Amino acid sequence: MSTQKIENTITHFHKIYKGQLNKFLELLKVPSISTSENNKDDVLKAADFLVEELEKLTFKNVKAYPTQCHPIIYGEHMGSPDKPTLLIYGHYDVQPPDPLAQWHSQPFEPQIRDEYLYARGSSDMKGQIWAVLTALRAIFESGELPINIKVLFEGEEEIGSPSLDEFLETHKSMLKCDLILNPDAGMLAPNKPTVTYALRGMAYFELQISGPKADLHSGLFGGTIGNPANILCELISKMHDDQGKITLSGFYDDVRCISDQEKIDLAKLGVDKQFYMKTTGVPELAGEAGFSPVERVYTRPTLDVNGLYAGYIQEGAKTIIPAYAMAKISCRLVPDQDPEKIHQSLKSFLEDTVPEAVKWELKYLSGAPAYLSEPKGTWFEAYLKALEETWGVTPIKKRDGGSIPVATSMKQILGVDSILTGFGLPDDQIHSPNERLHLPTHKKGIEALIRFFLSI
Amino acid sequence: MSTQKIENTITHFHKIYKGQLNKFLELLKVPSISTSENNKDDVLKAADFLVEELEKLTFKNVKAYPTQCHPIIYGEHMGSPDKPTLLIYGHYDVQPPDPLAQWHSQPFEPQIRDEYLYARGSSDMKGQIWAVLTALRAIFESGELPINIKVLFEGEEEIGSPSLDEFLETHKSMLKCDLILNPDAGMLAPNKPTVTYALRGMAYFELQISGPKADLHSGLFGGTIGNPANILCELISKMHDDQGKITLSGFYDDVRCISDQEKIDLAKLGVDKQFYMKTTGVPELAGEAGFSPVERVYTRPTLDVNGLYAGYIQEGAKTIIPAYAMAKISCRLVPDQDPEKIHQSLKSFLEDTVPEAVKWELKYLSGAPAYLSEPKGTWFEAYLKALEETWGVTPIKKRDGGSIPVATSMKQILGVDSILTGFGLPDDQIHSPNERLHLPTHKKGIEALIRFFLSI
Helix, strand or coil: CCHHHHHHHHHHHHHHHHHHHHHHHHHHCCCCECCCHHHHHHHHHHHHHHHHHHHHCCCEEEEEECCCCCCEEEEEECCCCCCCEEEEEEECCECCCCCHHHCCCCCCCCEEECCEEECCCCCCCHHHHHHHHHHHHHHHHHCCCCCEEEEEEECCHHHCCCCHHHHHHHCCCCCCCCEEEECCCCCCECCECEEEEEECEEEEEEEEEECCCCCEEHHHHCCCCCCHHHHHHHHHHHCECCCCCECCCCCCCCCCCCCHHHHHHHHCCCCCHHHHHHHHCCCCCCCCCCCCHHHHHHHCCCCEEEEEEEECCCCCCCCEECCEEEEEEEEEECCCCCHHHHHHHHHHHHHHHCCCCCEEEEEEEEEECCEECCCCCHHHHHHHHHHHHHHCCCCEEEECCCCCHHHHHHHHHCCCCEEECCCCCCCCCCCCCCCEEEHHHHHHHHHHHHHHHHHC | CCHHHHHHHHHHHHHHHHHHHHHHHHHHCCCCECCCHHHHHHHHHHHHHHHHHHHHCCCEEEEEECCCCCCEEEEEECCCCCCCEEEEEEECCECCCCCHHHCCCCCCCCEEECCEEECCCCCCCHHHHHHHHHHHHHHHHHCCCCCEEEEEEECCHHHCCCCHHHHHHHCCCCCCCCEEEECCCCCCECCECEEEEEECEEEEEEEEEECCCCCEEHHHHCCCCCCHHHHHHHHHHCCECCCCCECCCCCCCCCCCCCHHHHHHHHHCCCCHHHHHHHHCCCCCCCCCCCCHHHHHHHCCCCEEEEEEEECCCCCCCCEECCEEEEEEEEEECCCCCHHHHHHHHHHHHHHHCCCCCEEEEEEEEEECCEECCCCCHHHHHHHHHHHHHHCCCCEEEECCCCCHHHHHHHHHCCCCEEECCCCCCCCCCCCCCCEEEHHHHHHHHHHHHHHHHHC
């Protein structure tokens, strides 16, 4: 594709930008929270919105495939029989917006303040899907798409993609492709376009400790009843030693250590103590002894409590021994840890450690191994070039601490690598109150996608 | 007072029982939850109800004295100038009804099922106030009250009686009396009328651990950010050793040990392992090594978590590092522990133990020392006799694990001992869902009060 053609397309994109942004706000208004039963219809509504948009973009065989929870959307644009096929992945479901009180504007009433668009899903990842669709619209309205594109947008990413693997297995030939573009991985900073080549996996659990049949008066019974809340705290506390190491038996057995060269490369990224402290506002960092902050986040497994509940948590005092206590606990995993082995290890820990005074139940909510794949080949080079031409800097190739289990699934089932990228920023507050999208970065991202789609 | 006169009064009581019960249901319908700002008007409504009832009973100088939160009701019936004066204490506020989902009927829509009246406050302690008022009504309608009675009903007991001490100081002469009757202590079993001579004190805290300025994505940051939920668990875990002893420095320094004789008496009460396991439904007991279950509850201090909160606690998974974590923690105290010393000890523990990666805040919500007073003298004997004549068994004199800080305050400020008694049962589920009152026991309690009031 000629440079002139590309520049014309980008010029056209700038003309349609405002209209596309307004349409995007409509998508953000739909509270497609996949984890909540109450929002099932909203997730469907978001799916319908995308199906309609794909059809307008002249995609063929567009369909929302029903699953046990939320549909998987597929569509294809196969206008270039001799050219390679790119499968683009996205998810249109979002995280719950809690705690609501901490939002400065409503999570599903998008608001632009300064250079940011605030809304749940704006960055993770409706904004990334919209970048793809906007780039394609600019191309279709300016000329022709020189490659074949298939899209797969799921509505269950935030609940661990329970239907995806089966869908990939069942639709292998429909999904046949040469490479996958997965823009769910983000970039390091507004001036640091990024491709990610390794991600952490995940194992997510819910642990319930039950004691008395109902909340008890802490005066009439306190002293001889094992308090489920105290016991839960004790169990969680025992899951780490004083060096920040996780104590579950065999937890580190399969961890692949990184090379000295990679340690050196990681140290150069600028993702340092100052970066983490400034981004998060914590008074001091913590973590596993013997590793730098960026090594801990990109290359080491974790065990974090994501939620805790027991007893009375409203204002004031209530003097009870809670009937039960609950913790949501998740482990981020690294190559080559096996989520099921981690599950079994946690189970053994509980079998050995929970005192007789209480009962316990462990639910294994979801699990996925880590992902690792060196970026190389024509397509990778073309994508890196598109980033470089757009930003005027050498793109960064890096690991990431997050989890995109779909990349692992697609590699395992379709046998295809993913370009893990995207235009979200570390301070977009994804999964947190006041999630936002940096609009100038997002705009550059769309330009980069246009360059990439037209460059093969 | 002649036995015949007493029996006539009890016969009259049986006639008015049904009508009094119906009136009582109206009081139970008022959600006078003192801890909740939203129920401030309901607490006032319950106060008005009692003021009106006292006036109908020809009490004089009846007044709801305003306080910073909820009013204190006073009234007096001084018809026997030469006779002694009894001050009767009660509280008309109730605990919050949470968790609502576990109630089989609505907490503020009283329902009678079998021998029980189910409602929040039915046992703790609107039912006890109502027993007193019903006994007095039966007496007034049958003849004369041969003693002087003053009543003090507060609306802040469940929030630690913040206004009571000042009220007692300010109204010392108005409250002058020879003995106090406090029916907030309950009895051991339906056939075991009980007087309590020792209670535990309390120190109630709320601890908040804060880390990042907002919830963080556990993938992008997990591994190098001190997780406030994990850290809270670690702190709570460190507050006990593996023998069930509390580790706060100096915690046991002032604990008064009980005599060998009292150990023997306690062992005879029938409050044994089987009692606690059956009443609570736990699979095994727990607690401080070296003490029997009843010794732990009646004579040893505790540290219990009453509530825990952090992060995401709804259905499904949310992968965050919570911005903060909160625990409600209370210590039951025994003679001669000082709540303020316990507060300082917990503060020192946190100063020494909380890691640099988080900030902490400790709120001291309320505190009261334990109460201890041997039951003796004419009034005590008369009360024990009234119980014995009603139930036909020797009443039990015992300690209790609960806290009635007002007994300590009244002893300290008014210089008067309390008869700690009442007609609530251990399985009334006070402070828990499905609080209930055992109606046959309550009825006997009213008979015993009639005998007592008429016996001096």
